Amino acid sequence: MERLWKKNMAANEKKSKKASLLHVIIKMFFWQFMMYGILTFIVSCVFRVIQPLLLAKVIQYFDVNSTITKTEAYLYAGSLVASTFISSMLYSHTNFGVISISTRIRVACCSLMYRKILRLSKTATGHTTTGQVVNLLSNDVSRFDKVLIFLHYVWIMPFQTVLLTYFIWQFVGISALVGVGALFLQTVPVQGYLGKLTSKLRLKVALRTDERVRLMSEIISGIQVIKMYAWEKPFEKMVALARKHEIDVVKQASYLRGVYFSAMVFSERMTLFLTLLSYVLLGNHITPEKVFSLAQFYNIMQLTMAIFYPQAIQFAAEAKVSIKRLEDFLSLEETVAVTERTGHSKMGITISGVSASWEDNSITDTLSQINLNVQPDQLCVVIGPVGAGKSSLLQAILKELPLSKGTITASSEVSYASQEPWLFVGTVRQNILFGQPYNPKRYNEVVKVCALKRDFELFPNGDKTVVGERGVSLSGGQRARINLARAVYRESDVYLLDDPLSAVDTHVGKHLFEECITSYLRGKARILVTHQLQHIKYADHIVILNNGLIEVQGTYNELTASNINFAALLNSEPAEENTEKATLQNLSRQTSHMSRQTSHDSTQSIVDEENEDNEPDENTELLTTGSMKMSLYAKYFKMGGGACLLLMLVLSLIIGQSASSGSDYWVTFWTNQEQLRKHHANLNTLEDQPMNVLAWNTTPFPGAKNTELDNSSGINVYNTLTNMSSVPLPGDNQDAISPLSIFFFKVCMNASIGLHDTMFRSILQGTMRFFDTNPSGRVLNRFSKDMGAIDELLPILMLEVIQIFLVMSGILTMVSIVNYMLIIPMLCVAPLYYKIRSIYLCTAQDIKRLEGVTRSPVFSHVSASFSGLTTIRASGAQEMLRKEFDSHQDLHTSAWYLTIAATIAFGFWLDCISNVFVGCITLSFLVFEEGMLGADVGLAISQSLILSGMLQYGIRQTAEVVNQMTAVERVLEYTKIDKEQGINSESDPPVLRDLNFVIEPAQKVGIVGRTGAGKSSLISALFRLAKLEGSIKIDQVDTQTVRLHDLRSRISIIPQEPVLFSASLRDNLDPFRNYQDDTLWNALEEVELKDSVESLSHKVNAGGTNFSAGQRQLVCLARAIVRNSKVLVLDEATANVDPQTDTLIQGTIRRKFADCTVLTIAHRLNTVMDSDKVLVMDAGTMVEFGHPYELLQNQGGYFYSMVQETGKSTAEQLYQIAQQAYAQDVSIEDSDKKQESQKQS
Structure with missing residues (x-):
């Protein structure tokens, strides 16, 4: 595909046109795809079309005036059963082949995208995000899986429609045009319009999902900073707003699907009604072979014209949008070898x-x-x-x-x-x-x-x-x-x-x-x-x-x-x-000394945050096993609106299906009356002559003297029942009435919103251990692929399953009423259905879970590659990473292929059992033919034919619902992660051990030590990012007794790696909007950034990429100035800045935070030499604690050794700074003691 894409790009570049991914896909897969199209055409236009004709012959055999012999009847019945078997075999084979092709297209597109990622220029990476790429790889490429299944019906539909119209004409003459025309008008123009709307909505959904996933990607990357700043609430609001914008469009798309399903149900019933109405009004009499053959013809036509064709249009519209998005990504600027x-x-x-x-x-x-x-x-x-x-x-x-x-x-x-x-x-x-x-x-x-x-x-x-x-x-x-x-x-x-x-x-x-x-x-x-x-x-x-x-x-x-x-x-x-700095130091020192009060810090141990991933399996995603529990469905529908709403929905659906089945039964009754009237008229018998029927034929009908049914009465009752089959419900405030399907989608959307919000809140409250042991790709997988399935796939699958099983229940009821002896084959096949379904689900659920787990490494690999492109290209590691990506994708494809194979095999065996059931019913009427009425035979066989295709599809969709419910299961897993208030990591070895020291108010304390000594872990303990033993007390208040939000909101930090978010500069400084613009401008002026930005609405790119590392650090300093907390933590805040910026930061801190307690983690010793105290750490323990000058007097100490390692001249300068600071402190203390002595005297 990459070779053809480059060739297509080159060819179109000469014509000043955009490259076409669709042309590449067609060139690669067209002939393979068309081979399965021919098989689909044979199934649709040959084997399915002859089934109503064969059914008519079988029904006609039961007419008393029939000329068909019993041998011919057996031949017709055998051919009918054989055609169902052949259709099932070909259908399963073509489905498997088409889905295999769609899988290859998806894999090829993903591989093409990853290779593009490795070539993206730095400018192009600024125009896209990891979240957008993950969304393309998860949701957009999955559109191919759907569209190819139905795409052949776009060209098959006209052929099949013409052929079916011809046969319907042979049965009812010009009345055929009424029914076919009505079905055509209800489907093609309407569905075409809905297809356009779907395309627009799909694009909107994709863009808004991109935005939400992008925001989630940023939040996951900067979660530690968000927690330290206590910014969970603003980000929760930002995600809620992004989710609302997304779900608004998803709702529109879902309601559009609801309209589609309502039209589908309505058209199926209305078409047959209009044909029979026009046929009767033209003075004709209905017969069983005509009614039930017409029902089968329209069922086939409606399946193609009202279901397969619209879905093909809908999915094609969605695929077109996805292809456009893929093309836009593949057309991004690449690195140029200059x-x-x-x-x-x-x-x-x-x-x-x-x-x-x-x-x-x-x-x-x-x-x-x-x-x-x-x-x-x-x-x-x-x-x-x-x-x-x-x-x-x-x-x-x-x-x-x-x-x-x-x-x-x-x-x-x-x-x-x-x-x-x-x-x-x-x-x-x-x-x-x-x-x-x-x-x-x-x-x-x-x-x-x-x-x-x-x-x-x-x-x-x-x-x-x-x-x-x-x-x-x-x-x-x-x-x-x-x-x-x-x-x-x-x-x-x-x-x-x-x-x-x-x-x-x-x-x-x-x-x-x-x-x-x-x-x-x-x-x-x-x-x-x-x-x-x-x-x-x-x-x-x-x-x-x-x-x-x-x-x-x-x-x-x-x-x-x-x-x-x-x-x-x-x-x-x-x-x-x-001089300026010396003046600031003097001011800081005097203010600090005058405001000191007692505070105590006693920390004995802290969970090892720096070695969370010691064991290689820490990052392995847990795989749930076992059957899907019913409690999972209960939780889903509970979030959708509770038991009352669900009960209303179920009752309404049952009422609608009862009316639908009633209309079928009424047609049977009406046709039987017509057949009896015609039979008695031909025999010219007495009015009260009783009919000789077998006792086991339980279809009620009047005696001879009541055999005539007025046509107008038959039409009126039929019309009423047909209209009742689409029961409207009171809708929401926006609509006067909403169909059942729209009502159902509303329940599903409520559940989707609840699941997303609950999972997101749980993530925000999760421990840092969770984020340390779970790659961002894994977390994003839940928020993109799994939420995409819950938003769009699960509702439509559930609605299909509910409708199919309601119809199946109606069919079985009708067949039982026609002939209660047919309950016997039902009882025989039911255990087989259940057993096969149980075997399949046991396997399919685990395969689906495995597919979800093998998907996460693909996204994690893409996410990691996207963030390290420069290093990857500089190291020439593109080929290695391509192979690794292909390996991850092959593993996922293997699990996906197993899912497809299991589903197709499951459907095929269900088809086989269903076909046996059809054969039993059809042949049973020939074996026990005496006294049977044609309408009863027609109803039983036609309904069982519908059941044959519907049952395997329904059970397969049931299994697919169970498979997709793994997305709900995976989302709910993330609602149960450890929360910060209940961190549980007792088995981890402590990284900090037996720390005991006191920091007085307004003291400036430097924290030094070799990398990995536990300096940052000490800060984690202060912010309660990890479990600790002992206590940290601020103003005699144990921090573990304070609400996390209150604790963190009162401590400011300038982190080691500055984190900025893609929002306005104002939102990066003050997301709560607590401060006036003047305050923010003053803070920016303090850090000398005021002239670098145009306004507070200045756009900040994701990660602050439009600022240098030093400027990002200055923005973090401005945040701290705005918050004006009494405790400030600097975690190697000046590590990535030049000396001038370092001087600016240090000077600003001394000036603005003179009255505050400042903890400074530093590698450059000059930044802590004038501190009031220095805490020296090694291997998680405190080895020295005191004034820098005092520590330098111990020539065998750690701190003395660290200073000497900087070089002779630098060590002398550092010693002078410490000495001057110490002398100043002593002078201030002596002055205070003298003043105190004078007061006492």
Whole structure:
């Protein structure tokens, strides 16, 4: 398909047309599809059409004036039964073949989409989302499964209609035109119009589902931040609004289906009524062979014209919309290979006159006139302020950023470590190797130089420990080092490292720079983007970027010798001794000291949040087994409106079916009267001569003297019963009356809304453990595929099943009334039906569950690939991931194929039993023929023929309802997940152990330690994101006694990885709308973002991709300023920003949060040296706690060692900062004691 798609694109590009996916599908599958179309034509126009003709001959045999011999009658009856057997065999075979083709189309389209994903440009990824892609892969491609089953009837319907009209004409003459014309007008024009409406609604549903799933994807990705900010309510409202917009259109589509079903039921009855009415009004008399043959002809015509053809139109309209959406996605911009690969390793990187922009119509370039030459053995360090274009420079080298001018020439192999670590679900080793062959020597060297050896020793399964999606089971530093190790392990000529040192502490950062970047990668061309200015003196070449321009470049000595005052820029990182900052420190320290009060913190243990995925099976989705319980249906309908609403619905349906069956019985009675009248007239007998009938024929009819029934009376009663078969009900406020089907869809929509809302609320209240152990693709699967089935598939299947079984009950009742002896074959086949159904359901339910479970890895793989495209392409891992995707999809297709095969086999065996039942009934009338009336025979055989096709379809649809109810089951599973108030993880080893310390009010406390020491886990304990033993008390109040929302809403955090959501800037700052615009503008001004945005309605892309990493962090700081909480947590908040932005953030925090308690997790020690206290952690325990200056007096201590590892000059500067801060504290304390002494004296 990919080859044909590219060929189609090229051909249409020459004609300035859009490529057509439909043409590609037709070219691939047309002839296979048409082969099954021919078989469908034979079934529809031969074997089904001859059945009413054969039925007429069998009924005619029972006419007293019949010339048909018994041998001929047996021949006709045998042919009738044989035609049903042949029809069933061919129908099952063609269905299986067509569904197999639709499966191949679906698989091909999914594979084509995934290959497109791997080629999407960075600009294109900004125009789509993971949620939209998941929706295309789950809902849109599934349209092929439906449309192909019915599509052949679009061209078969005209042939069959002409043929049936001819035979009906032979029976009733010109009256045939009345019935056929009425059926045509009720179906084709009406269904054509409904098809157009369906197409429009389908597009609306798809777009609104995209929006909801996109929003859900963002929420799942940023759930930790949402919980810490206590933003569950605003996001619940956002999802509720998106869901309301979606469900409004889904309701319209469902009600449209309700109109369709009402028209279907009405047309089936009305067509026969109008034909008989016109036939009688023209002065003719009805006969059994004519009435029941007409009923069969119209049943066949109505099946094709009013059911199969409209469904073909409807599903074709939906498929057309889906194909259009797939085409739009497949037409998105791809990466363009503008970087020249030299094929040898001595070239390095040469950038000549490069200008580039992310947007085609951008006024300013992201990069402008870049000229840079990096030799094969050089280390080039790129520095610059936030938003300078540093990452964009690397993206240009990687071919991700299209060039508008200039050229880039690079060596043959390039390796890349992204700024935000990208990890996928797999072991740590798999993440490092990433498709490369395992070389033990090189692997161990890379592990050592990336400082991962100790981490592997702490992991329960070493490097075979399973990493959760996005590395959620690891600390930020561990993720960064594994991400770096992947790039380093790959044997390349050029290494592009985008700020890999920002997420690690000073000691580890120094190790990575010296052992890995400068030593292990010596002899390679390296470009390092960093904000760690202490390292640049060791670089061979330094580039300073600002606003997309190279302000200056050269060696360290050249830059220090220039007039740009580079030394000041360098020293601002560790020392930060400017006057303004010193003034702010003094103000902060005085205010902090004056407002201190006592507070106590005693934390003994906390659940190991950093090692949730220790066991490889943590991420395996649980597979439910066993039969579907009736309580599941009860829960579904309870959400739909309760018992009263359901009881009303059932009673109304029973009344409607009773009227429908009554009309069939009345036609039989009326026809019998006509036959008796004709018979007595021919015999010219006495009026009171009794009829000789067998006692076992229980159809009531008057005696000879009452055999005449007035035609007008017959028509009037028939008309009344026909109209009653579509009983209207009082509708809602929008409609005066609504048909039963619309009423039923309303119940289903209520259930769907309830299930979605309950599941979403449960997800929002779920523990972080749930999100750490469940990939986003798995969760999105419930909100996309499963909710799609509940919204659209389940209601229509349930309605079909209810209507079919009501009709079946009516048929069995009618057959029993005609001849109670026919109850015997019914009792024989009923256990067989039940046994086969039980065997099938036992298997089908588990297969369907297996299909659902094997579907989740496909979505998870797509989601992970979509978020790591740059790393994937830089590593050349596209082929490996394509094979992995194909493997996931093959596994899912295997389960899907089993579902199809089991369903078709089930239907076939049901058909066989039904055909045996038809044979028993038909032949029984010939064996026991004496005294039988033609109308009774016609009713029994025609109803059993309907039953033959309907029963297998009904039971199969019942099984399909049970299968689709697994979606309800899976959704309800997520309503029972552990809630935060009841976190249950007792078996997990604690990551924090025996922590005991006190932080006084308004103190500024730094928390330091090696990556993986438990710093972030301590913050999780503060926010109650995990279970803890002991207590954390704020102002003598145990946090475990406070409502989660109240606790979190009173603590502000600036997280390690800034999270922004696709909404307005205002909603990102204040989703509750609690603050005035002036407050928000003041906060933006404090962080120097006021001039960077046009208004508070400024659109923020998903993940904040239209902001740089530093700007995203500033927005998070603005959030904290707006909230103005008394406790502020900074989780390595300045790790990804340049020194100037770091200075801005630190200064703003000291100024705006002088009266607040501030906890700072930091890797850069300069940010905590002036703190009131420093908490030093190692392996989850507190090893030191005190003032930085006091800790530095212990030369054998952890903190002293960490400071010394920064280098001699930096260590001296850090010591001076701590000493000055300590002296200031002592001076303030002495002044306070002196004032207190004076007061006492």
